[in-house]
């Protein structure tokens with residue numbers, strides 16, 4: 001049996017970056033960027049008027065001029081026209097390009113207007129702007145043309161999509177989604193659309209794994225096999241050849257119907273390890289088909305399946321979407337403070353379900369859930385993560401800081 005640290009290292013050793021695909025920007029939210037996005041123009045690209053009102057030359061105000069002849073009106077989207085003299089003004093709208101010869105914008109709220117007998121409009125300044133350049137967002141104030149805006153390896157969220165749109169990245173290079181086969185095994189399992197008989201249960205693990213894998217960026221298909229070596233031998237090869245990873249639940253411990261390790265080995269899948277010094281999830285089996293899929297055969301008890309997915313499979317799924325040299329944001333555990341003492345004697349890593357809340361001083365507080373073991377699926381509803389208690393320690397006093405793997409935002 002190997003340690004959690006060793007299992008983590010062996011799983012990580014199978015990580016290879018997935019290929020690249022070019023997608024229309026509107027389809028890229030949640031994808032990992034495989035190119036740098038740079039500013040094709042300055043941000044903003046021109047001196048941008050920031051308030052509706054009137055643009056003047058600040059020198060004229062400084063010299064005591066308070067009434068200005070409106071030479072013309074300029075809307076956003078219109079090319080700017082120069083002013084004939086330094087004492088004239090342009091009535092101007094937010095988003096317009098500031099014309100040459102003026103440098104300051106006074107908003108409508110600080111102006112009054114009149115029209116003279118010749119039909120000429122005049123504006124009188126009621127409140128002086130504090131400085132030249134007021135209410136103008138200067139060209140290149142935020143970023144300069146050529147600046148790196150979003151580096152390769154970033155997971156695209158709406159903010160990155162907005163910036164990509166503004167630099168005209170209509171098609172973007174992103175990692176393709178990992179293809180995952182989710183497989184439930186067991187004679188007792190019925191489809192979730194069926195009413196189970198007294199001795200049966202629904203295939204909830206497969207649906208859980210599908211949801212969790214899709215949330216980590218994967219494209220999934222669900223399969224089911226009964227506890228029948230012939231059916232496994234017949235069905236698994238196509239999955240091992242056609243997917244990046246096969247995630248199975250059940251059939252990996254000591255039971256007389258736990259055929260998976262043997263069948264997987266028969267099919268040529270190289271066993272990397274079987275059994276990890278951890279609770280829950282000791283019977284975890286991990287292997288790789290040469291030239292084919294990585295195989296996560298997770299123990300079937302629902303909390304075991306869930307915790308092992310988040311501890312091993314999710315980090316793997318996120319990592320294969322990253323180009324070499326980058327790492328996924330949010331894939332690593334964060335520190336949390338244990339609120340109640342915990343004793344755990346066996347010399348193994350203990351994954352402890354906890355609820356999480358921030359303390360008044362901003363630390364993350366982890367309170368152990370009263371869970372009924374690895375079959376207590378409902379305990380996941382009131383938990384937000386699991387602490388990783390290291391194997392070499394038996395007593396964990398309240399106040400101990402430990403890594404927590406979060407499975408809720």
Ligand SMILES: Nc1nc2c(c(=O)[nH]1)N[C@H]1C(S)=C(S)[C@@H](COP(=O)(O)OP(=O)(O)OC[C@H]3O[C@@H](n4cnc5c(N)ncnc54)[C@H](O)[C@@H]3O)O[C@H]1N2
Pocket residue numbers: 184185186188189201202203204205206249250251252253254255258280281282283298299300301302304374
């Ligand atoms: N003699 C021993 N027995 C067991 C050991 C052991 O070391 N020695 N380990 C125990 C541990 S720990 C676990 S965890 C389970 C894991 O067993 P398997 O991975 O072989 O899982 P199954 O026996 O097939 O199922 C266990 C449990 O989970 C339910 N299950 C399975 N798949 C699903 C699914 N898709 N949806 C919902 N529920 C599922 C299944 O019905 C069983 O109740 O073994 C212990 N035994």
Ligand code: MOO
Pocket residue numbers: 278279280281282283299301304374375
């Ligand atoms: O994975 Mo088993 O829970 O350790 O029940």
